[in-house]
Amino acid sequence: DIQMTQSPASLSASLEEIVTITCQASQDIGNWLAWYQQKPGKSPQLLIYDATSLADGVPSRFSGSRSGTQYSLKISRLQVEDIGSYYCQQAHSNPTFGGGTKLELK
Amino acid sequence: EVQLVESGGGLVQPGRSLKLSCAASGFTFSNYYMAWVRQAPKKGLEWVATISTSGSRTYYPDSVKGRFTISRDNAKSSLYLQMNSLKSEDTATYYCARLGNYGGMVPFDYWGQGVMVTVSS
Numbered sequence: 580d581i582q583m584t585q586s587p588a589s590l591s592a593s594l595e596e597i598v599t600i601t602c603q604a605s606q607d608i609g610n611w612l613a614w615y616q617q618k619p620g621k622s623p624q625l626l627i628y629d630a631t632s633l634a635d636g637v638p639s640r641f642s643g644s645r646s647g648t649q650y651s652l653k654i655s656r657l658q659v660e661d662i663g664s665y666y667c668q669q670a671h672s673n674p675t676f677g678g679g680t681k682l683e684l685k
Numbered sequence: 686e687v688q689l690v691e692s693g694g695g696l697v698q699p700g701r702s703l704k705l706s707c708a709a710s711g712f713t714f715s716n717y718y719m720a721w722v723r724q725a726p727k728k729g730l731e732w733v734a735t736i737s738t739s740g741s742r743t744y745y746p747d748s749v750k751g752r753f754t755i756s757r758d759n760a761k762s763s764l765y766l767q768m769n770s771l772k773s774e775d776t777a778t779y780y781c782a783r784l785g786n787y788g789g790m791v792p793f794d795y796w797g798q799g800v801m802v803t804v805s806s
Contacts, residue, residue: 628790
């Protein structure tokens with residue numbers, strides 16, 4: 580199975596701050612990576628697919644990038660509605676998720 | 686509007702069975718792969734099962750293979766998960782999810798609200 584190592588596990592940031600979350604794949608998965616946001620008490624929602632493509636309705640302050648087998652999710656200016664947990668997921672083979680990043684307000 | 690509504694959760698004893706259902710609406714159900722994803726309390730997401738559009742192909746991780754069975758009824762726009770020989774580690778919120786097709790990439794693009802399954806004596 581492909582392992583996805585996500586970091587950090589938790590993160591505290593201020594409003595308007597730039598936030599970056601990373602995922603390291605255990606092998607080459609190309610661009611077969613998605614990012615999800617899960618607000619407290621809610622279901623996950625798709626943010627990014629194909630490593631860099633924004634899902635419908637997702638604000639442009641969210642962006643995804645790739646460098647080899649390392650993938651990053653960036654929030655350019657943190658808003659209060661961005662608080663929650665974030666997960667990466669590889670879709671190269673049977674799906675596996677990263678361990679998650681819990682994002683809180685400082 | 687795409688809607689996925691799960692039902693059938695509850696408290697069940699170890700070793701017993703439970704069947705979850707997911708009613709889909711707002712899209713042509715038979716055109717999409719579907720899946721179940723679970724989340725143990727205060728934990729991350731774990732993929733549980735995937736089924737092809739016709740139901741002829743199913744996929745499972747080792748953690749549930751041989752115990753769980755995913756199925757679908759396209760005429761009823763419904764997805765199911767039969768869970769047998771349940772263990773305490775199966776305790777989780779179970780989400781029904783649609784697999785979207787984005788030019789080859791198949792992320793989970795819509796999720797239900799989830800249904801809780803508690804395995805305990």
